[in-house]
Amino acid sequence: MKTRKIGIIGVGHVGAHVLSALVTQGIADEIVLIDSNPAKSACECQDIKDSIPYMPHRVRVSVGDYPDLKDCDVVVNASGKISILAETHDRVEEMKFTVPAAKGFIPKVKASGFNGIFLNISNPCDIITAEIAKGLDLPKGHVFGTGTGLDSARLISHLAETTGIDHKSITAYMIGEHGNSQFAPWSQVAFGSHKLEELVAEDERFRFDRDAMIQETVDGAWTVFAGKGCTEYAIAATAARIIRAIFHDEKAIIPVSAPLDGDFDEHDVFAGVPAIIGKDGCEEVVELHLTDEELEHFHKCCAGIRENIKVADEM
Structure with missing residues (x-):
């Protein structure tokens, strides 16, 4: 029987919590850790191994190097330098570290086969x-990337708290750039089989301040960052959810940073949109029927992403 193997590149705050989520939920059979600081990967490996006897699933965790990624089913890139965000609340600034880091490991991952x-x-x-x-x-x-998956979950959480409807019964997405320009297409928000717009006229619970909720959703990460200098649990849960959908070929619709090739009239760009996730990764973009205003906002997001990709290409 085939085992499920995952590689994690970067075992800082996020990478370590992804490791913990995968082990706790028993999503993988084997996990290999790679970090530019060998002592960091070694200590995280030992710490999680010490916890496994009390976990419901057996997982093998080891410190490795890039050749060990050859037979991985999934590799997660969690490399980063979160301290850059202390200077500005703009994720784009992280390019100063993450672009050179990615360009450094990409040839090694490719060489591993x-x-x-x-x-x-x-x-x-x-x-x-x-x-x-x-x-x-x-x-x-x-x-593909986790993209606006976490932001969408945060929006759903706010909607659940505001309306009293269980979050599993709410469909809502944050789309566009995973950053300050992302937005929620309100025309697509639904509670069960009813669109938000249908409910506004009937129930005052649904007449909330939409702009304030979007701002609260976008600012949520900074609230966490201001308190402890990083975000950990939610992004780890997002990654674990995506990987579980891959391993079980769930065909689950999850917002991710997906490749657009004509979807939403966009080409050659990655942006946050709902997509079908299964054994072949991001298998299909779910194209929403956006209003003209929402589509214009989405195009602006994609234009901004393209400009930043040009900057990254030159780094």
């Missing part, structure tokens, strides 16, 4: 994902 699914977490997510996809030259959809 890796031919699985590559999930990028590092910010700016859409830009780094594009760089990795270009460098690895894997089939379309085999490289």
Whole structure:
């Protein structure tokens, strides 16, 4: 029986929490850790191994190097330098570290013979994902990013708290750039089978301040960052959810940083949109029926992403 193997590049705050989520949920059978600081990967490896006897699943965790990624089913890039965000609340600024880091490991991943699914977490997510996809030259959809997945979950959480409806009964997405320009297409928000617009006239619970909720959603990461200097649990849960969908071929619709090739009238760009996630990674973009205003906003997001990709290409 085939085992499920995952590689994690970068075992800092995010990478370590992804490791913990994967082990706790029993999503992988084997996990290999790679970090530019060998002592960091070694200590995280030992710490998580000490916890496994009390976990419901047996998982093998080891410190490795890039050749060990050859037979991985999924590789996660969580490399980063979160302290850069202390200077500015703009994820694009993280390019100063994450672009050179990605360009440094891409040839090593490719040389290993890796031919699985590559999930990028590092910010700016859409830009780094594009760089990795270009460098690895894997089939379309085999490289994608977590993108607006976490932001969408935060929006749903706010909607649940405001309306009293269980979050599992709410459909809502943050789309566009995984950054300050992302937005929610309100025309697509639904509670069960009812669109938000249908409910506004009937129930005052649904007459909330939409602009304030979007701002709260965008600012949520900074609230966490201001308190402890990083974000950990939610992004780790997002990555774990995506990987579980891959391993079980769920065909689950999850917002991710997906390659657009004509979807939403956009080409050759990665952006946050809902997509079908299964054994072949990001298998299909779910194209929403946006209003003209929403579509214009989305195009502006993609234009901004393209400009930043040009900057990254020159770094």
